[in-house]
Amino acid sequence: MAPTPSSSSSKSNHPHVLKTPQSKHRINFSSTRTPNPNPSPNPNYTIKEIPQDHPVEVISRIRDYPERKEKPTSILQVNPENNTLRVRADIGYRDFSFDGVSFSEEEDLDSFYKKFVESRINGVKLGAKCTIMMYGPTGSGKSHTMFGCSKQPGIVYRSLKGILGEGEEGREGGEGEKRQLGTFVQVTVLEIYNEEIYDLLSTNGGGGIGIGWPKSGSGYKVRLEVMGKKAKNATFISGNEAGKISKEIQKVEKRRIIKSTLCNERSSRSHCMIILDVPTVGGRLMLVDMAGSENIDQAGQSGFEAKMQTAKINQGNIALKRVVESIANGDSHVPFRDSKLTMLLQDSFEDDKSKILMILCASPDPKEIHKTICTLEYGAKAKCIVRGPHTPIKDKLGAEDSSVGILGSRIAAMDQFIYKLQMENKLREKERNDAHKQLRKKEEEVAVLRALIEEKGSQASEEEINLKVNERTEILKLQLEKKLEECQRMAEEFVEMERRRMEEKILQQQQEVEMLRRRLQEIEFELCCSRDENGPRDIDGCSFARRLLGVYADEDPGMVKSMDLDMGDQEAFVRDVRFVSTSADQSSIIGTQSLSSYPHVSTLNQVVDHGDKVCLSTVFEEEEVEEEEEHKNKVEDEEVEKEVIEVTRVVDVSSPGINFVAGSLISSPLKLEALKDGSEDRHSVSGPLNEFEIVKDRHSDSGPVNEYENVKDRHSVSGPANEYENVKDSASSRRLRIQNIFTLCGNNRELCQQFRTPIPAKRRVADTDPQTSPIMTVGKDSTQKISNKGNSPLQKNVPVIECGKNLSDMMALASKENYNPSVKITDSQIEVHVKWEASKGNSGKFITTLKVLKDATLADLRKLIEIYLAADNQAFTFLVLGDPTGAPVPKEKESTVQVIKLPICNYQSHGYLACLRPAKETQDSNHLPSTPIPLTPLENKLPLTPMPCLSHKVSDLSPKLAAHLNSTPFTTLQRH
Numbered sequence: 001m002a003p004t005p006s007s008s009s010s011k012s013n014h015p016h017v018l019k020t021p022q023s024k025h026r027i028n029f030s031s032t033r034t035p036n037p038n039p040s041p042n043p044n045y046t047i048k049e050i051p052q053d054h055p056v057e058v059i060s061r062i063r064d065y066p067e068r069k070e071k072p073t074s075i076l077q078v079n080p081e082n083n084t085l086r087v088r089a090d091i092g093y094r095d096f097s098f099d100g101v102s103f104s105e106e107e108d109l110d111s112f113y114k115k116f117v118e119s120r121i122n123g124v125k126l127g128a129k130c131t132i133m134m135y136g137p138t139g140s141g142k143s144h145t146m147f148g149c150s151k152q153p154g155i156v157y158r159s160l161k162g163i164l165g166e167g168e169e170g171r172e173g174g175e176g177e178k179r180q181l182g183t184f185v186q187v188t189v190l191e192i193y194n195e196e197i198y199d200l201l202s203t204n205g206g207g208g209i210g211i212g213w214p215k216s217g218s219g220y221k222v223r224l225e226v227m228g229k230k231a232k233n234a235t236f237i238s239g240n241e242a243g244k245i246s247k248e249i250q251k252v253e254k255r256r257i258i259k260s261t262l263c264n265e266r267s268s269r270s271h272c273m274i275i276l277d278v279p280t281v282g283g284r285l286m287l288v289d290m291a292g293s294e295n296i297d298q299a300g301q302s303g304f305e306a307k308m309q310t311a312k313i314n315q316g317n318i319a320l321k322r323v324v325e326s327i328a329n330g331d332s333h334v335p336f337r338d339s340k341l342t343m344l345l346q347d348s349f350e351d352d353k354s355k356i357l358m359i360l361c362a363s364p365d366p367k368e369i370h371k372t373i374c375t376l377e378y379g380a381k382a383k384c385i386v387r388g389p390h391t392p393i394k395d396k397l398g399a400e401d402s403s404v405g406i407l408g409s410r411i412a413a414m415d416q417f418i419y420k421l422q423m424e425n426k427l428r429e430k431e432r433n434d435a436h437k438q439l440r441k442k443e444e445e446v447a448v449l450r451a452l453i454e455e456k457g458s459q460a461s462e463e464e465i466n467l468k469v470n471e472r473t474e475i476l477k478l479q480l481e482k483k484l485e486e487c488q489r490m491a492e493e494f495v496e497m498e499r500r501r502m503e504e505k506i507l508q509q510q511q512e513v514e515m516l517r518r519r520l521q522e523i524e525f526e527l528c529c530s531r532d533e534n535g536p537r538d539i540d541g542c543s544f545a546r547r548l549l550g551v552y553a554d555e556d557p558g559m560v561k562s563m564d565l566d567m568g569d570q571e572a573f574v575r576d577v578r579f580v581s582t583s584a585d586q587s588s589i590i591g592t593q594s595l596s597s598y599p600h601v602s603t604l605n606q607v608v609d610h611g612d613k614v615c616l617s618t619v620f621e622e623e624e625v626e627e628e629e630e631h632k633n634k635v636e637d638e639e640v641e642k643e644v645i646e647v648t649r650v651v652d653v654s655s656p657g658i659n660f661v662a663g664s665l666i667s668s669p670l671k672l673e674a675l676k677d678g679s680e681d682r683h684s685v686s687g688p689l690n691e692f693e694i695v696k697d698r699h700s701d702s703g704p705v706n707e708y709e710n711v712k713d714r715h716s717v718s719g720p721a722n723e724y725e726n727v728k729d730s731a732s733s734r735r736l737r738i739q740n741i742f743t744l745c746g747n748n749r750e751l752c753q754q755f756r757t758p759i760p761a762k763r764r765v766a767d768t769d770p771q772t773s774p775i776m777t778v779g780k781d782s783t784q785k786i787s788n789k790g791n792s793p794l795q796k797n798v799p800v801i802e803c804g805k806n807l808s809d810m811m812a813l814a815s816k817e818n819y820n821p822s823v824k825i826t827d828s829q830i831e832v833h834v835k836w837e838a839s840k841g842n843s844g845k846f847i848t849t850l851k852v853l854k855d856a857t858l859a860d861l862r863k864l865i866e867i868y869l870a871a872d873n874q875a876f877t878f879l880v881l882g883d884p885t886g887a888p889v890p891k892e893k894e895s896t897v898q899v900i901k902l903p904i905c906n907y908q909s910h911g912y913l914a915c916l917r918p919a920k921e922t923q924d925s926n927h928l929p930s931t932p933i934p935l936t937p938l939e940n941k942l943p944l945t946p947m948p949c950l951s952h953k954v955s956d957l958s959p960k961l962a963a964h965l966n967s968t969p970f971t972t973l974q975r976h
């Protein structure tokens with residue numbers, strides 16, 4: 001048998017690769033064609049190089065799906081040599097080696113035939129025997145390849161043409177050249193269905209022969225019996241014209257039993273065998289189109305008959321598998337007779353001159369991968385078949401050598417197989433060891449987990465839980481108690497520590513108090529000594545010392561000593577300021593800002609009320625004035641009740657306005673009396689011209705009227721003049737003070753009398769102590785009546801203040817209550833008419849008339865004018881109008897210019913004219929601001945006022961007392 005090109009090429013170029021899992025099929029493999037990676041364990045086995053009869057060639061044909069627009073991704077790949085087919089899957093791939101691989105997409109039937117079949121057909125023409133089997137699952141294209149389609153004829157028709165040649169019927173001559181002369185063929189067409197052989201060419205279907213036979217399109221089919229290895233009495237057609245025979249075959253092809261299944265619309269339910277004998281050469285071609293190898297479920301067959309049918313089909317396929325395996329295994333018995341198909345194919349396997357070409361039809365569709373792999377495995381097995389000793393056709397001469405070679409091949413294959421098994425065994429053993437290790441590891445983990453579970457299970461017992469909870473509770477309880485004890489101990493320690501600290505502090509304070517008491521006693525002692533030395537001037541020294549003692553006793557050690565007005569810590573504020581206009585019968589409340597613009601203020605009371613505010617008040621008082629003996633003036637019997645319209649100015653002592661008043665008065669010297677209410681202290685600085693009270697009320701909630709009811713004490717600092725030191729006893733000095741006050745108030749005094757509002761008796765200060773208490777009670781929105789018997793000089797319209805070098809002289813002049821300067825002018829006195837210079841802002845208004853000594857200077861006159869203009873807060877300079885230049889007198893030269901240098905007043909009968917030019921700067925260090933600036937503490941302000949007399953007084957004290965007083969704000973005050 002002529003070898004096929006593919007087989008010859010495969011033998012020479014493509015060694016077989018063991019791919020099938022069933023290694024037993026490889027025992028017949030030729031060692032020469034399979035490289036042995038491992039030398040044979042048995043070196044005694046030497047493979048003899050003998051030509052191996054490889055009767056089965058396997059070719060894979062992969063169908064196409066031209067009708068599909070979207071073709072599935074192929075799972076099949078072929079190597080460049082077209083002999084290895086790789087099936088790719090998700091988990092890997094698998095290679096199958098064949099004698100050839102053809103993709104119908106690339107190679108149509110014509111190409112396929114020429115490439116793989118034509119050579120076989122040529123052999124048949126020469127007398128060879130060849131069997132071409134179509135094997136594969138249903139729908140894989142077996143029938144398509146065998147019989148073809150309308151466009152392309154299949155292998156059957158091409159083979160006929162190949163054997164008989166091409167040529168038209170009836171044509172002679174030239175066509176004979178193409179046609180094989182003398183060659184004819186006998187064609188038998190059999191169908192194996194349900195393990196029965198039917199003669200498809202028999203036309204006796206209409207007779208009784210065909211009874212019970214399966215029907216075809218043209219009638220019943222003739223069933224044949226198998227006799228030997230052939231169908232007995234099979235009908236055949238003979239001829240030398242391929243066309244006629246092909247037509248006949250086409251007819252009987254339609255008689256095949258087909259059925260529509262899920263896998264194939266025209267599924268062949270039978271095996272079809274076309275046998276072409278070439279009698280002239282003894283050649284024979286068997287073309288076998290096997291039924292699809294599918295399982296019943298896949299075919300979707302239902303019913304007993306259909307299942308039996310599928311089972312019968314599979315029976316032929318299974319039998320063929322067994323035959324192939326038996327032949328490949330070299331079994332002594334090949335089960336050809338298991339099926340009609342294998343019975344008819346027995347010669348094909350056993351005849352040495354017979355060759356088998358198995359065409360594996362497969363689908364590239366991933367859905368068919370399982371069937372594709374099974375088909376390829378089956379083909380791989382078939383490819384391993386070698387012609388065994390059981391082959392009936394033996395060459396007697398070469399039988400011995402042949403059997404030796406076959407045995408050697410089998411031994412080599414078995415060695416290889418054993419080695420492979422050993423390798424696989426080692427691999428499996430390693431895998432098993434690894435698995436065993438993993439298993440041990442898992443078992444250990446399980447054991448640990450189990451132990452944990454058991455432990456937890458044991459812990460989970462209720463008693464143990466309760467026990468542990470109780471233990472934990474006890475521990476926590478102990479810890480809590482311990483913490484509580486610790487906290488308690490710490491608290492006690494803290495309390496004890498604080499107590500000790502407080503005790504120490506109290507002790508320290510007591511010591512300090514004791515020290516201060518002792519110091520005060522010393523001071524008192526020194527004060528008494530000083531009083532003894534200085535006479536009655538210090539009669540109040542003891543009380544002053546007591547006062548100091550009280551002050552220090554009340555104060556905390558280390559505190560800054562104050563004027564005992566207790567106002568240093570108070571915020572400065574102005575609550576109410578009232579002025580009473582002299583030109584109206586009704587009081588009008590005027591803002592503080594307008595103070596300077598109302599020069600005719602009759603009374604000016606500055607009262608500080610509310611809380612701890614200190615009140616400064618100027619007081620007009622009218623009291624019953626008795627005619628004093630020493631002056632023997634007229635007795636004023638007429639009791640005059642005068643109302644004092646209070647101008648209440650609620651200020652803080654920090655107000656510079658108050659300080660200004662105080663400072664000015666002190667420097668004048670006036671008398672400033674400071675009164676402290678809450679502490680039952682009152683300090684006053686009194687001068688000959690006015691009297692100011694500084695009142696501190698610590699209980700001001702009830703209103704200013706009641707704020708001064710409990711005044712018990714009073715301290716005053718007197719001016720430098722000794723004749724005013726004892727105010728209490730000196731009626732003249734009191735009178736002088738009153739006169740000065742009235743003088744300052746000027747003509748407005750009368751208006752004050754118009755307000756006659758009775759005041760409670762208790763507020764009549766004059767009643768309580770008319771001699772010593774020129775202090776009035778003041779309050780917001782209240783008036784005070786002070787009775788005054790006798791004629792009041794306040795009714796005089798022209799207030800005159802005498803001024804001279806010595807203020808005492810002036811005071812003496814003013815000592816008379818009914819002093820009228822316009823009437824009584826001595827020779828040593830002159831009158832000075834004061835007026836403003838006419839200017840844009842000033843109309844040259846007349847101010848007042850003052851009476852001064854002849855030798856008085858402008859500086860003396862300035863003091864009086866400044867006092868008069870205190871409310872106006874208007875700075876000025878003197879103009880010497882008589883001077884040709886008319887230039888103002890510099891302030892520093894005022895002390896050198898006498899008043900008599902002033903020009904004579906033309907519009908007065910006598911006197912001089914003092915013309916004042918308002919200074920541009922209305923506020924300087926000597927003047928009050930027009931606005932009530934918050935007052936600074938008096939004690940801080942007083943030292944700023946030079947009081948040489950006081951300094952002198954202090955210096956007259958003992959060194960200790962002087963040092964002490966110098967270090968305190970009281971140094972500016974002197975108690976009367």
Ligand SMILES: Nc1ncnc2c1ncn2[C@@H]1O[C@H](COP(=O)(O)OP(=O)(O)OP(=O)(O)O)[C@@H](O)[C@H]1O
Pocket residue numbers: 062063064065066104136137138139140141142143144145149264266267268269290291292293361
């Ligand atoms: N290579 C191909 N190219 C084009 N069409 C094909 C090809 N192979 C098969 N077919 C078509 O597929 C359908 C089924 O093919 P076919 O009948 O040959 O399968 P089968 O293997 O014979 O199935 P069964 O075993 O069930 O008879 C047909 O209609 C056929 O024309």
